[in-house]
Amino acid sequence: MRKRTPQRRAPKPQSIGPIQTFNVEGLTHEAKGVARLQGKVTFIEGALPGETVTAQVTKIGRRFDEAVLTHIIEPSGHRVEPDCQHFHACGGCSFQHLAREKQLSAKADWLQGQLRHLITTQPLELLSDASIGYRRRARIAIDHKNGQMVLGFRGKASNDIVAIDRCVVLTDKLQVIFHSLKQALSVNTLSTQLGHVELLEDTQGVSVLFRLISPVSTELEAVWEDWAKKENTALYWQAPKASRADVTTDKMRYYDLSSVRLKYHPQDFIQVNASMNQKMVSQALDWLKPSKQDVIMDLFCGVGNFSLPLAQQAQSVIGVEVQENMVEAAKENARLNGLDNVSFLAADLTKPVKNELLTQQITKVLLDPPRAGAFEFLDSLIKIGPMQILYVSCNASTLARDAEYLVAKGYRVLRVSLMDMFPQTSHVETMMLLQKKK
Ligand SMILES: C[S@@+](CC[C@H](N)C(=O)[O-])C[C@H]1O[C@@H](n2cnc3c(N)ncnc32)[C@H](O)[C@@H]1O
Ligand code: SF4
Secondary structure (H helix, E strand, O other), rough: OOOOOOOOOOOOOOOOOEEEEEEEEEEEEOOEEEEOOOOOOEEEOOOOOOEEEEEEEEEEOOOOEEEEEEEEOOOOOOOOOOOOOOOOHHHOOOOOOOOOHHHHHHHHHHHHHHOOOOOOOOOOEOOOOOOOOEEEEEEEEEEEEEEEEEEEEEEEOOOOOOEEOOOOOEOHHHHHHHHHHHHHOOOOOOHHHHEEEEEEEEEOEEEEEEEOOOOOOOOHHHHHHHHHHHEEEEEEEOOOOOOOOOOOHHHHHEEEOOEEEEEOOOOOOOOEEEEHHHHHHHHHHHOOOOOOOOEEEOOOOOOOOOOHHHHHOOHHHHHHHHOOOOOHHHHHHHEEEOOOEEEEOOOOOOOOOOOHHOOOOOOOEEOOOOOOHHHHHHHHHHHOOOEEEEEEEHHHHHHHHHHHHHHOOOOOEEEEEEEEEOOOOOOOEEEEEEEEEO
């Protein structure tokens, strides 16, 4: 009988080429230096434009090679010391070695490239805030190596978990709870029963969610409830195989915007950067200028992050969201904030929508889809025919695709803004205002 060949795992990047000297000419959107050697492009992790470096080639491809920095011969004037001691190993951030203003201009250049067919005359506006201490939510991974617990994030060069002592992009309070959690887990058996841990900070305070892979004893649960009390932290447990933590109405959480309070389940989507979220909502109001003549549709509305502030100024608002529990939370949020001119509807916007949505007299639409964009809904959007569309996007390439379609169907781009929601990382968020041509 023939022996079965063991399945090969994807090889880890290896040091396969010689160490070579490169003159770095450009920067990719993921913050890799771009250099050319005998005409072939090499992407160099850790190198910056204008630098002369040596780098180890780790992957040789048909069209380009990949390399990691080994030594900087001539540094860039824009190179800075990373704020985080884990920057070179942790995959969470990619831009900490580049001065902030250059991070922003690199993101702006990249975004302008993505939207080059759409923004020819309009200046790219910028919305930004603090560059560290901004993350109010984080998922912490757990592993065990040689009997030792490893608590942290996925690495830059591999999927392995990198042990983290302090993560400077987390809010101050999350940094404190992370430290306490790490200490407590290192002297307790719970870590062997955890899939991951979620940290969250909102107006109510800090909370920790344990995602379990096996049931915990009541004694162990009590130990952790005591820890949480001491740390002034709310604790949530997600049972093994359960899709969500079991959270009763009284254990729902909330966060505040300047004029509304929003309740949500601790595993629901909320914007990760609280102060940028406030700025983004304010900018949306400023650009859309809702008035008592406006009937506004808020698509992909979540728990009402944009819908409620819009409803405070518009004649009425209709929010649409696929998650029924979020729609329920959004309705409750309208009630709690004393707004009776906003309604919410559960619908999957990638599928054909009910006629009742298309027959409304809508003057303006705000949409904030996930990374995949909103292409399936665009024909319906054209039928609704709002005067203005405000597109909030976390993926510039799907935004470019969708906006090009809208422009082909009679809209023009009025304003575009880069929103730096995730400083130090390569993520780019965008707001675009489109106006129906007369
Ligand atoms: C980027 S979040 C924005 C949420 C909200 N606008 C906010 O600022 O908090 C995208 C939202 O779209 C919802 N969503 C994802 N796929 C959807 C679909 N196919 N149809 C409707 N909503 C969807 C998600 O549940 C999520 O709440
Ligand atoms: S995600 Fe946190 S730990 Fe990782 S590099 Fe960024 S600041 Fe450091």
